[in-house]
Amino acid sequence: MLTLSPNLRSLVNAARDIAVTVTSRTAEEDDRHARWPDATMRALADARVTALLAPTAVGGHGGGMVGLVGISEVLAQESASAALCFAMHCVGTAVLAAKPTDAQRDRYLLPIARGEHLTTLALSEPGSGAFFFYPETTLEPTPGGFRLTGTKSFVTNAAHADSYVLSTAAVAAGAEVDGAFSCVVVDRDRPGVEWLDAWHGFGMRANDSRTMRITGAEIPCDALLGAQGDQLWYVFEVIAPYFLMAMAGTYLGVAQAALDEARVHTGTRRYGHSGELLGQAPVVAHRLGELWGRVEATRQLIYSAAAKGDAMDPDALPSILACKAMAGDTAVHVANEAMTLCGGSAYRENSRLARILRDARASHVMAPTTDMLKTWVGRSLLKLPLL
């Protein structure tokens, strides 16, 4: 990991302590029962790790991408779901902090800085699927603000969050904004918002990523984030960079956890007939070495991209785009290979490695998807617009 400021280092250390002392004890049960990681999220809030991306002006840590990667990585080594819950709160925070009004600062950023408010992102919809930046949820002007109608899918943190950052499409608001995409913030328990079925994922089971149905929910004028039509700016300037780095850190942690499982098993499994360790077979040591190299190369790319992002390096874009794709490829590959190395004992139902492999698979379908990102890397190298 790169050199961190003393404050970021203490936050990463606090997150590691929480991962080891709290998350490791609850992760298996949370996964089995598809239960939101309450104890971990409470501990992160109590230690004000959840204030990572709140600006220093409101008492937050003003942390950047390196800190986000570091914390996501250590959480994901114990629970990818807990890392995802933390990540979606952080990305939502970054959106709220980008262009806040005074009222939004007081209502959202100050409590986030105190560890007293959890937010999240609700962008995806059944209609646009992986193309999450083309919302169909309507934003209709009313005398007192706006009326929202639509469906948001896979809203991580679901009813556990205190607020939701939503993307919307304007209707009947005048020629200059008609059809423009905007971001708004919606408070929990807003009339007109309901949660559909409980989340039961193949993997990533402990994040409560549920569907939100919004039927004519009234929100005030001050719920608008930035100006009308700002959604694409938020998506590409704020959401994508922070989300990609948070997910890169998460899947790096998943890959590291799989590697650790393989290392422990091959380093301790001894055969009765020969007295030899599994890892003494040359092909096993070779495979383990290959996996270590993949994880380490991925780690170097991710932390260097995060440092470039924090430094606002004009050449950071391809590295930031490549991170989540590479982390996903690495996590799936390493978890898959570790399952072979760890043998039948790992293949049992609900082994730790089984959970890691199921969690790793989410990386490719979470938008921007792996294929989409690799295409965007190519387009950025060719100086073509991403979309």
Ligand SMILES: Cc1cc2nc3c(=O)[nH]c(=O)nc-3n(C[C@H](O)[C@H](O)[C@H](O)COP(=O)(O)OP(=O)(O)OC[C@H]3O[C@@H](n4cnc5c(N)ncnc54)[C@H](O)[C@@H]3O)c2cc1C
């Ligand atoms: C565990 C989990 C948590 C999530 N949390 C959130 C959240 O908190 N907030 C949020 O807004 N969203 C969230 N999402 C949603 C996610 O980001 C995607 O929007 C969602 O998975 C898209 O699913 P879909 O079935 O609509 O995919 P589809 O749009 O049907 O796509 C299916 C597959 O087709 C492929 N594909 C699509 N288009 C192309 C193309 N042009 N070229 C090549 N391949 C293509 C992709 O590989 C994709 O996986 C979450 C998803 C998961 C699984």
